[in-house]
Amino acid sequence: MKQLKILLLFAHPSQSRSEVNLPLFENAKSLPFVTTVDLYAEYPKFNIDITREQQRLLDHDVVIFQFPFYWYSTPAILKEWQDLVLEYGFAYGTNGNALHGKTFMCALSAGGNKDAYRAGGYNHFTVRELLQPLEQTAMLTGMRYLPPFSLFSSRSAVEEKRMPQHIEDWQKLLNALHHGQFDDLQTDNTVIINDLLPSLAH
């Protein structure tokens, strides 16, 4: 079995109010094969250390962006991170193949319910569709793109006691990523990776 290393880049600008993401992040910290980075804590002034971040990418096989969905996209610091770290000559362009062969995935929480995120719903698009800029970024940089791990109706998740299940799914997902269990799976038509978890072998 593979032993892939996971880099979890966590972006949450208001962690004192976090009900979903912070527990997930704390949970991931206990896994030895996951490197957890709290971007807002490390770069509170957005002064991202490009060299260090590129080295982190080189040292890992799976890259996860973990964030609450903000206006159908990532919080600002993750965009800043992309703009700075995915340099020409490193992530793309001449000799820019540092990320080739790695795996990329988003883990997000969304306030709207699952039905809102589809054609005909009030958000009109699926979360996977809305994340297409990141999907294309993964493609251009030669990374395997996996559909997002998502929690919908996140503002009521705690009250409706959906968190224990979600955390369990999260651990299962991270373990599966660690062992490369998605490598041979066809995911092009999957909207959220949560749907694939039940079919995974243990």
Next chain:
Amino acid sequence: MTIYFVQAFIYLVAAVITVPLAKKLGLGSVLGYLIAGVIIGPVTGLVGQETVTIQHFAEFGVVMMLFLVGLELEPKMLWQMRNRLLGLGGLQVILTAALIFAVALAFGQVWTVALAIGLIFSLSSTAIVLQTFNEKGLTKTEGGQNAFSVLLMQDIAVIPMLAFIPMLALPELAAAAQATKEAADHHEELSLVAGLPTWAYALAILGSIGGVIAAGHFLSRPLFHYVASSGLREIFVATALVLVVGIAALMSLVGLSPALGTFLAGVVLANSEFRHELESNIEPFKGLLLGLFFITVGAGIDFQILTSNLVIILAITAGVMLSKAGILWLLASIFKIRNSSRWLFSMSLAQAGEFGFVLLSFGIQNHVVPSETASMLQLVVALSMFLTPLLFILFDKVILPKYEAVSNNQEYDTIEEQGTVIVAGIGRFGQIVTRLLTANGVKPVVLDHEAGQVENLRLINIQAYFGDATRPELLHTAGIEEAKALVVAIDNRESAIELVHYVKHTYPTVRILARAFDKGHSYELSLAGADYVINETYHSALEMGGQLMTDLGFHPFAVEQKKAAFINAETNASQTLFEKWQSGTEGERFDQDYRKIFMQLEETILQMMQQDRADKHHSDERGWTPPPKGYQNKFEEGE
């Protein structure tokens, strides 16, 4: 001509040698000038008769000084001072004059002479007092402000005195002078108001004062604009001088005090945008003339009269100063001026002043005071002025420390509250830290060894405690055992290092954040065990540098990047240098003075920046660098 050069040289060289020396010895510049005067005058006899003439000329320095004082004083402030001016100042003049009058009477002086003496000695020396206040930074203190109101009132009081003293003329002196009356008439001062009836005289005075105020208010701006637009600096200087000299002339012509007139003009111009320009232009003239004035006071001391009447002159001087100080002390207690301010107020104004010289010679001219008495009194005035700087030193060295000690010697506070954070030192630095913490619900325990500071903070509901934070017992009562962090912001370099060292060794779990004065200090603090050290001026200076770059046209965001790159390079270089510094032996370390460290640091930063450039990884150009032109062709080829 040659003689003027020689004299000017003697005066200047005496000042150049003595004044810096006096300042270095902590005597103040005024005493330096006085000593210079004594040396070139009575001691070596290099200068002689002309000192009196020069003194009249040099008194103009006082006029200029009052102009400058006026510039600092907006009309609103003057209005706010009115109670102290009339109450404190007025009472001082009246009571002092009355007391000295009574004493002089008791010693057998004729009542007219006694009254004249009383009036003369009621005045103090604006020149010495204000100059010394300036030098010692006492101008804005309570004692300084009150002393200033009294001085201002005295300058105003000179006007009625000049009018009143001739009425005290002694018949026998007047008769003696009768023979030379014609000659005296010839020498009479130029005056516009001589021989006018009283009402016209009053009208002329009011007209001149009104004229000065009106001209200052309405004409000065267009005039200054016109002159400033010429761009000729010396013409602006000339204009400033014209203003002061012109007003002085006008005031003299109508029989008013030139000092008062220029003071008024200064107040009128206090709100003008040309205020600072005027100040900087007049300032050097004022300084030189005042210095010259003090020299002439020193030079004018007649050793012959002094030695033959030594005891009596010393006694009079002591008597005058004691009675003046006594009355000032009394007034201070009535007007609730307390503690060291009361001492300052009483001691600073105890001398007789330069107007004393003026009034004495005026008194001789008008046959009010016999000239033998006058020459002795002149010595008393000079001596009392000579003693004033010494009194200031006494105040500085003996009285002030006593009051500080008294207020600092109270029992150390008992600390009821224990917090997670202890802030040691609550000056400008510690205060900001504390305010941020309290604003966010963290209640620090604050320690400072200045009682006044602690009191101030308590006024704004910050839990501050009086005590010496470097004492282990106090740290213990403040709860250092349970504290998470200690902020070291005390204003003594060595104590700060000791405190850090002690806490790190005794309570290793407490996180120590220390304020450093400079790079060398920051290294010493780090070495002593501080977990986080910050240079007190670093970030504010960077902010200002950034603002400057923005002002110069750099894009604000680019400036942020450059600043970040600078901080990065500086942090790295500083770390490297610290390691080098640390590996040095004790002796070498002491060798590393600030300049050396600074030079090494700059070199390292420069090196790092250049290295980055050579690598095409210049750190501040790295972010948001667009891909090279034509790069997309390669994508298409690849596809």
